[in-house]
Amino acid sequence: VSKSTVSLVLNGSPLIPGETSERVREAAARLGYVYNRRAGQLRGGSSNTIAVVINDLMNPFFAEILVGIERKLVDAGYVVLMAHTSEDVARQDQVLHTMREQGTAGLILCPAYGTPRTLRVPSSRGASRSWSWCARWAAAATTSRVPTTNAACSTRPAPARCRAQAHRIPGRTHRHRARAAPEGLQGRAGRAQDQARPRTAAGQRPDPRRRYQTMQQLLDTQPDATAAICYNDVVAFGAMAALGERGLRAGVDFALMGFDNVADAAHSNPPLSTVDIRAGELGEHAASLLLARIADPERGRQSYVAEPKVLIRQSG
Amino acid sequence: VSKSTVSLVLNGSPLIPGETSERVREAAARLGYVYNRRAGQLRGGSSNTIAVVINDLMNPFFAEILVGIERKLVDAGYVVLMAHTSEDVARQDQVLHTMREQGTAGLILCPAYGTPRTLRVPSSRGASRSWSWCARWAAAATTSRVPTTNAACSTRPAPARCRAQAHRIPGRTHRHRARAAPEGLQGRAGRAQDQARPRTAAGQRPDPRRRYQTMQQLLDTQPDATAAICYNDVVAFGAMAALGERGLRAGVDFALMGFDNVADAAHSNPPLSTVDIRAGELGEHAASLLLARIADPERGRQSYVAEPKVLIRQSG
DNA sequence: CTGAAAGCGCTTACAG
């Protein structure tokens, strides 16, 4: 009954005969022994924790991403150290700093709006930690400055095709940023009046309190508009409310398109046409790429870009 | 420049003179030194991590709770170890076991449906860990079996007043569990036909895929119903969709009441009448009570019960 | 196949 024997047993080493192993396990159970993984990792030099820093859990899109990440990571035997930034860059810096001291094996970051593309993730000593960006374009830019940068999960599909020819889409005045190429929308009949591409208001963050007002404003200032491509599903939900208040119904009087295909989009009132991006899988991919990088640090950085799928439901 | 001197400096001990302290800090910064908190805690016997196990982040109610918990905990200098159970008791057992080895200072659990009330949280060795239940009734029952049980955050307000006299509310046939006492609803005029109290379908979990069908079914089987008190806001959103599909509008043809006052409830189509329970604060309280217990383990268990507030908007 | 010894990076008495 020696210390090292116990250690070998608990780590499932094949060196120990079954009988001895049994005795040890039995004794451990009887004494209510609980393994101190941190001590083990201190000595062994490994770590089974991964940091996940996420920007906005109030948006179901990111909540789904987090769930996907967590699922994959736990399945792989890791435990996740989570922090929420509420889109606040200062808090993001703070938690990034704190987590550095925890000696995680890796980090997945869904960056807050305004995160500099050159962000250097403070890595633990020596062993430069692997990490991934997730779900925002910032991914592309983190090359030379952060050589440990790994995966990029971008939701941005092919650009410059954001036109819905069948409807009158307001351009520069509305605040929504069109991210998709909703080709499906083109087929929806109507008068093809305006091909104005919705203005990309980069850097503009979709303030939850404004989702609704934005549509109100749009309807006031551009009374001839008959469609809107919304920044995301949550914005589109707000637009539905604004429409409803004026006695208009999306899909009848107005075409509305979201983005993300959040779970609730299938049962909004009316069900929302949107672009399916499978947020959960996005998260799982971010996790997978990170895990691959941890397993083989020599591996170059990779990226995964989701294939968006247009989903036409009642709203547009 | 000795090890212990460095340690004292980094922990802000007053024993070290300013000049020496400066030199140490400067050198640390220059060398890119990063403190290994786990090693420190191994020796010191403390821990600054807290486990948070949560059941369903797809429901914005719980996402808000998590955000509240995280905010409070990070502000207090802790770091959170998060796990998601997806309402799966088996996975909950798994993550609870894994987290035990991490030696957290405490645990907050939003139990999955079906969690036995007698659940014993596996505590780390010796130092029985403080912990809290959050947001589910299970709280009340965890007394004698888990003496380290701490706070209970219950969302259940006073019972047995769930009647909306102004409307015809289906009773036993619908699947929604009424949790609130929507007094405000009583004042909403209409024919007072039925006082049937909605049947409490305890243990019945609101399957997201069914939210919508449930309302459909209700309308089919009880065509004379004119109101529904929904289990929560998310269920109510599904009901709105079902209504909309039949050309009915909540607040005009039918009264609909949710529960939780999730952020989106203010801008659903139409805006949802609901019961405000301030999920974020619920989470913050769960965190506060846990922190108090950690600071003073002798302190008895406490509970916090939120005061619900009825919010009448357009839907009912 | 099992035990004694050194050490992961820190902290904490305890001497100088």
Add this chain to the structure above:
DNA sequence: CTGAAAGCGCTTACAG
């Protein structure tokens, strides 16, 4: 006020 020494709970060579 600063340094030398022991030890947190584990793992990993290295002998027996």
